[in-house]
Amino acid sequence: MSDExxxxxxxxxxxxxxxxxxxxxxxxYIRANEVLFEPGSAADHAVLDFARQHPWSIAMLDASSxxxxxxxxxRKKLLLMTAIVETTPELVERTEPTSVDLPRLxxxxxxxxxxxxxxxxxxxxxxxxxxxxx
Amino acid sequence: MRDADVIVVGSGASAVNAAVPLVEAGRSVTxxxxxxxxxxxxxxxxxxxxxxxxxxxxxxxxxLLGENFEGIGFEKIGNTPQLTPPRAYVAKDAERLQPxxxxxxxxxxxxxxxGLAGAWGAGSPAFVEPDxxxxxxxxxxxxxxxxxxAARIGINGSRDDxxxxxxxxxxxxxxxxxxxxxxxxxxxRYEKNRARxxxxxxxxxxxxxxxxxxxxxxxxxTRYWDMDFWSDAGKSVYRPRWxxxxxxxxxxFTFVGRKLVLGFTEREGFVEVTARDVxxxxxxxxRARTLVLGAGTIxxxxxxxxxxxxxxxxxxxVCNPHTYMALLNGNQLGKRSEEARHSxxxxxxxxxxxxxxxxxxVGHLYxxxxxLLFRLMRDLPLPHRDGMEILRxxxxxxxxxxxxxxxxxxxxxxxxxxxxxxxxIEYELSAGELARNDAIESEITRHLYRLRCMKMRxxxxxxxxxxxxxxxxxxxxxxEPLTTDRDGRLRGAKRVYIVDGxxxxxLPSKGLTFTMMANANRIGTAIARSGA
Numbered sequence: 001m002s003d004e005x006x007x008x009x010x011x012x013x014x015x016x017x018x019x020x021x022x023x024x025x026x027x028x029y030i031r032a033n034e035v036l037f038e039p040g041s042a043a044d045h046a047v048l049d050f051a052r053q054h055p056w057s058i059a060m061l062d063a064s065s066x067x068x069x070x071x072x073x074x075r076k077k078l079l080l081m082t083a084i085v086e087t088t089p090e091l092v093e094r095t096e097p098t099s100v101d102l103p104r105l106x107x108x109x110x111x112x113x114x115x116x117x118x119x120x121x122x123x124x125x126x127x128x129x130x131x132x133x134x
Numbered sequence: 135m136r137d138a139d140v141i142v143v144g145s146g147a148s149a150v151n152a153a154v155p156l157v158e159a160g161r162s163v164t165x166x167x168x169x170x171x172x173x174x175x176x177x178x179x180x181x182x183x184x185x186x187x188x189x190x191x192x193x194x195x196x197x198l199l200g201e202n203f204e205g206i207g208f209e210k211i212g213n214t215p216q217l218t219p220p221r222a223y224v225a226k227d228a229e230r231l232q233p234x235x236x237x238x239x240x241x242x243x244x245x246x247x248x249g250l251a252g253a254w255g256a257g258s259p260a261f262v263e264p265d266x267x268x269x270x271x272x273x274x275x276x277x278x279x280x281x282x283x284a285a286r287i288g289i290n291g292s293r294d295d296x297x298x299x300x301x302x303x304x305x306x307x308x309x310x311x312x313x314x315x316x317x318x319x320x321x322x323r324y325e326k327n328r329a330r331x332x333x334x335x336x337x338x339x340x341x342x343x344x345x346x347x348x349x350x351x352x353x354x355x356t357r358y359w360d361m362d363f364w365s366d367a368g369k370s371v372y373r374p375r376w377x378x379x380x381x382x383x384x385x386x387f388t389f390v391g392r393k394l395v396l397g398f399t400e401r402e403g404f405v406e407v408t409a410r411d412v413x414x415x416x417x418x419x420x421r422a423r424t425l426v427l428g429a430g431t432i433x434x435x436x437x438x439x440x441x442x443x444x445x446x447x448x449x450x451x452v453c454n455p456h457t458y459m460a461l462l463n464g465n466q467l468g469k470r471s472e473e474a475r476h477s478x479x480x481x482x483x484x485x486x487x488x489x490x491x492x493x494x495x496v497g498h499l500y501x502x503x504x505x506l507l508f509r510l511m512r513d514l515p516l517p518h519r520d521g522m523e524i525l526r527x528x529x530x531x532x533x534x535x536x537x538x539x540x541x542x543x544x545x546x547x548x549x550x551x552x553x554x555x556x557x558x559i560e561y562e563l564s565a566g567e568l569a570r571n572d573a574i575e576s577e578i579t580r581h582l583y584r585l586r587c588m589k590m591r592x593x594x595x596x597x598x599x600x601x602x603x604x605x606x607x608x609x610x611x612x613x614e615p616l617t618t619d620r621d622g623r624l625r626g627a628k629r630v631y632i633v634d635g636x637x638x639x640x641l642p643s644k645g646l647t648f649t650m651m652a653n654a655n656r657i658g659t660a661i662a663r664s665g666a
Contacts, residue, residue, distance in 0.1 A: 016519055028195065032203045063517035076208050078518045083206050083508040087195040092188055095507055095522060097529040102468040105527055112520040119517055 005030045008052055012081040015058045017094050025084055032080055040073035046134035047074050047127060057126060063116055064123025138164040138388070140661065141407050141422040143395045143437065145169060146249020148634040149428030150377040151283055151651040152658035153387070156426075159662035162386045164420060165378070167429075168245035168412055169391035170227060174201060175220035181367045184360040184504060185473040197364060198506060208512065216363045216505070217242075221253040231394055231412060232433065232557075239453075239561040241598040243432055247391070248375035250430065250601055251647060255536075256344040256362075256371050256478050257498055258289045258648035260302030264493050265642035270611045270620040271653075273302070279652040279659070281306050287372040287651070288346040288353065295339035296332070297482055299490035308347045310340045311356060315472050316501040316533055317480030319465035323585045335487035336581040341479040341498055344372035344648070351380075360504050362477035371478070393418065397441040398425055398630060405629045424629050424661055428654060431603035431635040432549070432559075438607060438616070438624065438632070439551035448548040449616055451559060452605035452641050454538035455571055458593040459579070461499075461533040464586035471530035477504035483535075485578050495574050495643040497537040502529065513593070533587060537578070538600045539571045540643040549606060561597045602646050604635035622657040633657050 009029035013021035021029070040048070047065070051058045051074055058078075065072040086095045100108065139161040142153045153163050179197045180187060187194055199205045200219035217224065228243035244250045260280050263273050284306035292310045293303070313321065324331065324338040331337075345362070346355045346369075353376065354368035362371055369376055381387040393409040396417075400406075405425040409418050427434040435449060479498035486494030502510070507529065511521050525532075541547075546562040563571075579589050607624065610617040617625050618637045624630040633654035635646055 016522070032206070035203050036206065059517050059519060062519070066515040066517060066521075071208070079208065079508060079511055080203075080206060082511060082518050082522060083199055083506065084195065086506055086508050087188075087198045089189055089192055089194070095526055096185075096188070097471050097503065098526050099468060099470040099530055100527060105468050108527060109524055112524050116516060116520050119520075 002030055004052075005033050008077065009081065011052055011055050011058070012078060013085070015055065016078075016081055016085055017091055021084075022090070025088060028084055029081060032084070033077070036080065037073065037076065042134045043131045044073035046130045047072065048077070050126075050130055057123075059115075060119045060123030060126055062123070063119035064127050067120050068124070068127070137404075138162045138420070138422045140164070140424045140426055141166060141405070141420055142426045142428060143167070143407070144249060144427070144429035144433065144634070145247050145374060145378050145389070146244065146428060146430055146634070147251045147374045147647050148650045148654040149249070149426070150374045150381065151286070152426050152428055152633040152654035153381055154286065154377065155655055155658040156662050157381055157384050157387050160386065161662060162388075163381075164388045164390060164422065165381070166390050166393045166395050166407065166409055166420065167247060168227065168231070168394055169247040169389070170223055170245050171247055172220060172223040174223070176366070179220055179361075179365040179367075181365075182359065183473060184364070216255065217253050218363050218505070220364050224250060224252040227412070232436065234432070234557040234559060236559045236561075239559045239598045240596060241432060241453075241559070241603060242601050243430065245394070247378060248373050251372075251374050254647060255498070255645070257645040258284075258342045258344045259300075259482070259496060259644045260304065260342075260652070261642060261644060261649045262300065262302050262490070264491060265644060267493065268639050270609050276649065276652050276656060279655040280304060280648070283648065283651045283655050286377070287344050288348075288350045289342055289344050289648070290347045291342035292340040296328075296337040297339035297484060300337065300484045300486065300494060300496065301342055301482070304342075307342070311343060311345060311347050311476055312358065313340070313480045314475040314501050314503075315469065316463050316466050316531065317499065319469075320463055320481060320499065320533070320585055320587060323465055327584055331581055331584055334581065335485060335489075336578075337484040337486065338585075339482055341482035342648070343478050345476065345478060346370045356476050358474040358476055360473065360475050360477050363504050390420075395429065395437055397437055399441065400627055400629060424631065426631045426633055426658070426661070427636075428633045431606055434632055434634055434636050435549060435606040436551060436557050440554065442626075444616065445551055445553050447616065448550045449606045450543035450608070451547050451549045451561065451603060452541040452543055452638075453561065453598055454541050454600040454602045454641050454643065455563060455567070455597070456595060456600035457537040457539070457571070457575060458595065459535040459537065459575070459589055460591045460593070461535055461582060461587040461589055462528065463531040463533045464588060466531035469530060471503065475501070475503065479536075483578070483581075485574060485581065487577070493540060493642060495537065495539065495578070497535050497578065500534045500536065502532045502534050513591075535578070535582070537575065538602065538643055538645065539574065541641045543605050543608075543640065563597075602635070602641060604638040604641050604646060607632055607636040608639035609637045610639065621660050622653070631657055631661060
């Protein structure tokens with residue numbers, strides 16, 4: 001179990017901040033999982049297993065879960081990792097408020113918006129397949 | 135059996151401010167309360183600015199997320215999002231020791247020393263005449279007590295801005311706190327458009343906050359560390375437990391903790407109060423010439439109904455309907471945000487289409503900087519990675535408007551002690567009330583749009599979310615059971631007074647805590663003078 005959670009922490013860390021989390025962060029993620037989460041549904045686990053095995057799919061599954069309810073185990077675990085990242089001084093530059101000029105702000109928000117739309121659409125297709133299989 | 139002149143039940147905002155004039159007048163006062171304290175976090179949170187701690191403290195997750203990650207929470211925004219792990223002790227044991235049932239109303243209760251104001255937003259507007267419609271007292275009755283409480287607890291605000299007719303005049307007020315860049319840019323836009331928006335019934339100014347901008351006793355002015363949701367370093371924000379500490383210095387005052395008051399019985403010449411020790415379950419009896427109930431609206435109501443065995447009797451309850459509005463401040467988009475700021479409301483707005491002599495709506499604008507970004511992700515349908523990236527760019531211009539609408543009693547809002555153990559509350563707003571609140575919100579949204587604040591989302595977190603509970607044992611001129619007279623005395627009782635929100639017959643669109651404290655000071659002063 002803790003190996004599975006360890007891999008999960010590394011995969012989610014890479015997804016969120018493009019780097020492997022430190023051993024401290026991994027340990028914190030594992031402990032938080034033990035405190036916070038009950039076993040999820042079969043569909044939840046199908047989505048989670050796929051995300052762990054295919055890290056390229058996390059953005060899609062995350063985006064689509066956000067649109068269809070946002071209460072999936074995957075979303076909760078990603079929220080937990082986001083909270084851990086946000087309270088880590090070495091990663092503060094990834095979450096601190098920042099300012100850019102208006103054109104660049106519009107470009108960044110626009111790019112993220114387009115990416116999100118693509119991820120939502122492809123994630124919905126993927127989720128439908130995974131949930132049917134479960 | 136222990137005797138005192140006065141027993142005060144509770145240690146929250148109203149209880150302590152009733153106790154002060156009694157102790158000052160030479161009465162012996164025993165305060166009974168469970169009195170939970172924060173044993174876990176107070177010593178854990180370092181002193182320093184939040185932004186600095188976020189960059190340097192490797193242990194920050196222990197107090198920002200909680201030792202058991204209780205600060206993460208996966209539910210939608212509900213009661214008091216400012217209830218961070220270091221503030222969670224405020225609600226500790228309350229559901230277990232004071233259970234209630236409801237299908238519509240899920241209130242936050244407190245058994246902490248200092249009560250709910252251990253985690254309040256410190257908003258302290260006075261009630262002016264239109265706010266007191268239906269009360270058997272007027273602004274003139276409260277004015278000297280507003281001054282006394284303001285001098286005691288320290289309230290800052292502006293005497294010169296447009297809000298004075300709406301928030302009351304206070305001589306004892308400290309200079310206004312600095313506002314942050316979000317507040318400043320919105321206010322600058324307001325000044326440019328003042329004539330236009332004032333003509334449409336909209337005013338903007340500084341909030342009244344129970345936060346020091348000058349030293350007061352052992353308390354320090356705010357250091358603008360943005361730590362007000364996490365720590366009480368310097369005691370700049372008022373908490374009732376500062377007053378408990380002051381009272382403890384008097385030989386006439388005794389604080390008895392770990393006691394949950396169950397009821398009272400009036401005897402010839404005294405009142406007997408029964409309490410349960412929450413650790414040993416031992417039943418203890420106390421005796422005094424006068425009883426002052428300040429256990430919070432729900433706590434005091436439960437004690438009164440139980441003591442009178444008024445099982446199955448419905449009493450009214452009111453609670454400001456609560457709305458959060460997420461706004462983007464277009465004046466601040468793309469600009470840097472300052473780190474030196476306080477965490478509380480930056481600006482106060484008033485929507486008064488009929489002017490200051492008719493009921494109006496008050497709202498407070500906060501910058502979302504002092505709480506963590508991940509908490510916003512729960513409510514956003516965005517993937518976490520892109521969501522984080524978008525939010526950190528928008529955060530400097532992200533503003534939250536908190537509106538608390540006025541509330542009047544109706545037959546659909548009531549509480550009831552079903553039997554000795556079961557307390558229930560039901561609360562529904564009528565279609566008319568909902569439509570009125572919607573219309574007010576739409577008009578305020580339009581005013582804010584003129585100030586370049588764009589609404590992104592409206593969140594209504596549930597009926598009890600304002601935590602402004604009141605109206606269960608209202609002050610009234612009519613001699614009816616389960617009401618109080620203008621001096622807070624429970625009708626049918628000789629020696630029992632109520633000083634908390636229970637006695638407010640209705641709620642205007644304003645936080646009630648400051649008025650509750652002033653009214654408690656008024657009642658405490660009257661009891662001391664009467665020699666009761």
